Amino acid sequence: MLTSSPAAKKESVVIRKRSKSAECTLPPLGMNAETLCQDSQHYLFRSLGVPVAEAATDKIARSVYTALGMALRDRLVERWNQSEERRTEMRGKRAFYLSLEFLLGRSLNNTLLNLGLEEAAETALASQGWELAELAEKEADAGLGNGGLGRLAACFLDSCASLALPVTGYGIRYAYGMFRQEIHHGEQVEEPDHWLKNGYPWEIKRPERVRRIPYGGHSEVYIDAAGKNRFRWVDTHDVLAVPYDIPIPGYANDVVNTLRLWRAAATDVFDLGEFNAGAYPEAVAAKNAAEHISMVLYPNDSSENGKELRLRQQYFLASASLQDVLADWVAKHGEKFSHFAEQHVFQLNDTHPSISVAELMRLLIDEHGLDWNAAWKITSSTMAYTNHTLLPEALERWPVRLFRQLLPRVLEIIYEINARFLREVARTHPGDSGLLSRVSLIEEGPDPMVRMANLAVVGSFSVNGVAALHTELLCRELFHDFYQLWPERFNNKTNGVTPRRWLQSANPELCKLISGKIGSDWQQDLAGLQTLSPFADDSRFRKSWAKVRAANKAALFDIISEQTGVAMIPGALLDTQVKRIHEYKRQLLNALHVVHLYDRIKRGDLEGFTPRNVLFAGKAAPGYFMAKRIIRFINEIARTINADPDTDGLLRVVFLPDYRVSLMEKICTATDLSEQISTAGKEASGTGNMKFMMNGALTIGTLDGANIEIREAVGAEHFFLFGLNAEEVAHLRAQYQPQHFIDADQDLERVLQLIRSGYFNPYDFGLFDCLLDAVLSPHDPWMVLADFTSYKQKQQEVAGLWRDQDEWLRFSIRNTAASGIFSSDRTIREYNADIWHLTPLVAEGASLG
Numbered sequence: 001m002l003t004s005s006p007a008a009k010k011e012s013v014v015i016r017k018r019s020k021s022a023e024c025t026l027p028p029l030g031m032n033a034e035t036l037c038q039d040s041q042h043y044l045f046r047s048l049g050v051p052v053a054e055a056a057t058d059k060i061a062r063s064v065y066t067a068l069g070m071a072l073r074d075r076l077v078e079r080w081n082q083s084e085e086r087r088t089e090m091r092g093k094r095a096f097y098l099s100l101e102f103l104l105g106r107s108l109n110n111t112l113l114n115l116g117l118e119e120a121a122e123t124a125l126a127s128q129g130w131e132l133a134e135l136a137e138k139e140a141d142a143g144l145g146n147g148g149l150g151r152l153a154a155c156f157l158d159s160c161a162s163l164a165l166p167v168t169g170y171g172i173r174y175a176y177g178m179f180r181q182e183i184h185h186g187e188q189v190e191e192p193d194h195w196l197k198n199g200y201p202w203e204i205k206r207p208e209r210v211r212r213i214p215y216g217g218h219s220e221v222y223i224d225a226a227g228k229n230r231f232r233w234v235d236t237h238d239v240l241a242v243p244y245d246i247p248i249p250g251y252a253n254d255v256v257n258t259l260r261l262w263r264a265a266a267t268d269v270f271d272l273g274e275f276n277a278g279a280y281p282e283a284v285a286a287k288n289a290a291e292h293i294s295m296v297l298y299p300n301d302s303s304e305n306g307k308e309l310r311l312r313q314q315y316f317l318a319s320a321s322l323q324d325v326l327a328d329w330v331a332k333h334g335e336k337f338s339h340f341a342e343q344h345v346f347q348l349n350d351t352h353p354s355i356s357v358a359e360l361m362r363l364l365i366d367e368h369g370l371d372w373n374a375a376w377k378i379t380s381s382t383m384a385y386t387n388h389t390l391l392p393e394a395l396e397r398w399p400v401r402l403f404r405q406l407l408p409r410v411l412e413i414i415y416e417i418n419a420r421f422l423r424e425v426a427r428t429h430p431g432d433s434g435l436l437s438r439v440s441l442i443e444e445g446p447d448p449m450v451r452m453a454n455l456a457v458v459g460s461f462s463v464n465g466v467a468a469l470h471t472e473l474l475c476r477e478l479f480h481d482f483y484q485l486w487p488e489r490f491n492n493k494t495n496g497v498t499p500r501r502w503l504q505s506a507n508p509e510l511c512k513l514i515s516g517k518i519g520s521d522w523q524q525d526l527a528g529l530q531t532l533s534p535f536a537d538d539s540r541f542r543k544s545w546a547k548v549r550a551a552n553k554a555a556l557f558d559i560i561s562e563q564t565g566v567a568m569i570p571g572a573l574l575d576t577q578v579k580r581i582h583e584y585k586r587q588l589l590n591a592l593h594v595v596h597l598y599d600r601i602k603r604g605d606l607e608g609f610t611p612r613n614v615l616f617a618g619k620a621a622p623g624y625f626m627a628k629r630i631i632r633f634i635n636e637i638a639r640t641i642n643a644d645p646d647t648d649g650l651l652r653v654v655f656l657p658d659y660r661v662s663l664m665e666k667i668c669t670a671t672d673l674s675e676q677i678s679t680a681g682k683e684a685s686g687t688g689n690m691k692f693m694m695n696g697a698l699t700i701g702t703l704d705g706a707n708i709e710i711r712e713a714v715g716a717e718h719f720f721l722f723g724l725n726a727e728e729v730a731h732l733r734a735q736y737q738p739q740h741f742i743d744a745d746q747d748l749e750r751v752l753q754l755i756r757s758g759y760f761n762p763y764d765f766g767l768f769d770c771l772l773d774a775v776l777s778p779h780d781p782w783m784v785l786a787d788f789t790s791y792k793q794k795q796q797e798v799a800g801l802w803r804d805q806d807e808w809l810r811f812s813i814r815n816t817a818a819s820g821i822f823s824s825d826r827t828i829r830e831y832n833a834d835i836w837h838l839t840p841l842v843a844e845g846a847s848l849g
């Protein structure tokens with residue numbers, strides 16, 4: 001099947017065998033429809049064993065997808081090896097992105113786009129009777145993350161590879177990712193996500209790089225050969241970490257980086273004693289316990305879970321990844337670490353992997369013989385920490401007692417870091433015991449706790465927030481004491497999203513239209529979209545713009561109808577709020593507004609009423625009662641409203657189940673109005689807002705997170721701003737009286753009365769009282785009612801603008817044109833310029849100069 005032309009032979013890889021006989025050469029893989037077709041058929045018939053005579057029916061569609069994936073992986077691996085060779089030659093600094101979550105979504109279309117093989121694959125499949133779009137749907141999402149934080153990690157990997165930066169991702173290969181959400185009788189039901197069930201063609205197992213992770217046991221002192229006091233961690237129950245590598249291709253640059261995910265496995269000699277004692281089933285059960293570590297992703301977004309297994313996972317990731325990096329170093333340089341810090345940087349994605357600070361100390365001191373000061377110098381100049389939230393309930397703390405039992409040696413090191421740190425603070429701030437107790441890594445009390453955020457800040461040379469306001473609030477509030485100690489450590493890196501997945505791959509027709517007007521340079525640098533702005537005034541262009549968006553909307557409405565049975569109003573405004581369900585994100589505010597629109601219809605107040613489709617989607621943490629009740633509420637109002645003939649042609653409401661990356665790819669290209677309505681000061685950045693803007697949606701939002709920067713970029717006149725700002729929220733909190741806001745707005749009063757009357761829950765009296773009680777409480781942390789009136793008025797403005805389609809389309813085009821700075825390429829350039837300082841890989845044949 002593989003032919004070798006003379007030209008191909010010149011560049012081919014030569015594998016020298018030890019025997020004198022044959023020299024076997026590998027010609028480069030073809031990058032066209034014909035070779036792709038041959039290779040995918042090879043895998044389909046010869047590896048997957050599909051009978052050659054099998055007709056092209058849906059029965060084998062998944063196998064056809066897998067075979068194509070295998071053929072593409074070969075091409076990725078080819079470039080992967082070349083990239084790794086070039087990185088080794090360059091001997092430059094490398095960065096490692098440590099994250100408990102990578103919300104990758106699907107890989108097929110992204111791989112085709114980045115390798116430039118989209119057309120080739122379409123042709124290759126067509127010759128076998130298949131459609132690419134149809135096969136792409138066979139791929140399960142790799143849902144190894146909860147939401148924004150995990151998706152950010154995935155966007156960053158894409159940008160690092162596209163900018164040719166030597167960055168490796170490290171994470172956990174959960175057997176079960178984010179649960180699949182079903183809705184039964186209006187309620188969320190969680191189903192396990194067995195995403196590996198049908199195989200995963202995008203990874204390669206690396207058994208030769210397995211690592212050993214200790215748990216339990218105790219720490220003891222001993223005197224080494226040189227007469228030095230040393231510590232060792234003994235009587236441990238070890239678990240193996242087995243790496244699986246996923247190639248991460250850059251866009252059109254032949255660079256392939258690595259995402260290395262660890263799977264937990266029992267050691268070979270696992271409880272041999274029990275085997276020998278005849279307790280075979282017990283030993284096998286214990287083996288299972290070891291493997292539990294990478295079994296399931298914790299489905300909590302923006303809240304800590306506090307479970308022992310979660311701490312095990314965090315340590316598993318930190319230890320395996322750091323051992324992996326150190327092993328490579330030692331293989332090349334022996335036990336000499338003087339230049340290690342110049343060559344490495346570890347970016348910690350939130351506090352989840354912050355135990356890395358202590359673990360790197362342990363490995364350097366206990367395993368590699370460094371003294372404390374040398375180890376601390378290396379650790380504190382290679383660790384960098386990204387904070388993702390100001391919500392107190394999300395700040396991780398672990399009971400000291402749990403730590404002592406699970407990771408006794410690591411706890412000793414944390415105590416030592418703390419003692420040295422507090423001694424230094426006491427010296428520079430004598431007599432300030434309040435400061436000492438606030439910055440301490442240990443929260444004292446009857447059940448002392450380890451504060452993971454403080455560990456991360458103390459151990460890192462860089463601490464960043466993820467949007468301008470968020471970083472400002474970090475410095476002013478959450479980390480104020482640390483900011484006073486080390487202002488130079490703090491910096492902002494406003495989030496971004498990769499335009500490859502979220503614009504090019506998700507919205508190919510819009511991209512064609514854009515490139516038809518301004519050329520395709522914007523695909524290399526998204527800031528180039530700016531030149532699209534003047535075409536907002538070109539009526540023919542607006543018409544084409546509207547046409548593409550209408551087609552996307554019709555496609556999404558088909559999916560909605562198929563999944564939920566709800567027929568959306570064709571052509572009407574699509575108003576979308578999709579994200580994790582959380583009180584601070586205020587889906588409830590949106591739902592109250594929907595009830596208000598319904599109330600208007602029922603009382604015949606239709607002057608200036610604009611027909612509207614309201615779309616909700618998102619998962620609630622399984623243990624988050626209020627979030628789940630909000631889902632129920634949305635489903636009940638949707639059911640009532642959609643069933644009422646008075647609403648026909650005026651209002652449709654739907655909750656689309658199982659929000660995930662592949663669904664968002666369809667939602668963001670079809671949405672007219674993006675809802676970003678969190679209580680000001682609570683959303684760190686948001687990235688859903690950026691995906692919508694890129695695809696031409698207008699935003700209704702508060703001054704929160706990256707909304708502020710979105711509004712600045714597109715211009716205040718093109719952004720629907722409402723509500724209190726962060727300062728006003730903080731100021732109002734002490735004297736918040738929801739009743740004042742009800743008294744001032746009869747519409748709001750009617751909405752609350754309608755809900756209280758049981759109109760939406762005739763068979764389940766009192767079902768939504770808990771929601772009403774929450775928003776009526778003066779202690780409502782999210783101050784839902786404070787912003788209702790302003791939100792309602794702004795929605796009226798939205799409706800007014802929608803009636804002027806020409807003007808709406810101008811706004812839409814200008815939103816896309818201004819979205820360039822929200823490319824994660826811009827974000828990663830900033831990480832590299834300010835924190836990492838990596839040299840991009842020189843493209844083959846190109847020079848650095």
Ligand SMILES: *Cc1c(COP(=O)(O)O)cnc(C)c1O
Pocket residue numbers: 146147148149151578579580659660661664685686687688689691
């Ligand atoms: C982008 C994205 C998010 C983050 O959305 P926010 O609105 O910023 O919270 C969460 N989940 C998925 C699947 C996403 O694609």
